[in-house]
Amino acid sequence: xxxxxxxxxxxxxxxxxxxxxxxxxxxxxxxxxxxxxxxxxxxxxxxxxxxxxxxxxxxxxxxxxxxxxxxx
Numbered sequence: 001x002x003x004x005x006x007x008x009x010x011x012x013x014x015x016x017x018x019x020x021x022x023x024x025x026x027x028x029x030x031x032x033x034x035x036x037x038x039x040x041x042x043x044x045x046x047x048x049x050x051x052x053x054x055x056x057x058x059x060x061x062x063x064x065x066x067x068x069x070x071x072x
Contacts, residue, residue, distance in 0.1 A: 003042055004045060008050070011046050015039055015042035015043060
């Protein structure tokens with residue numbers, strides 16, 4: 001499954017697994033680089049999902065975030 005198809009929670013779980021593998025310190029260099037790239041993919045996915053959620057809940061007005069429910 002591609003990262004974009006994952007929920008935020010699933011992407012975070014995958015990122016945590018990648019970090020655990022990297023933290024173990026027993027991976028060969030090539031595999032470490034591959035894990036690092038995979039982790040960046042999950043980070044980007046999470047950032048996109050957070051940005052989308054924030055956009056759904058708030059709008060930017062006069063430099064301040066305003067809850068959409070209050071602006072209606």
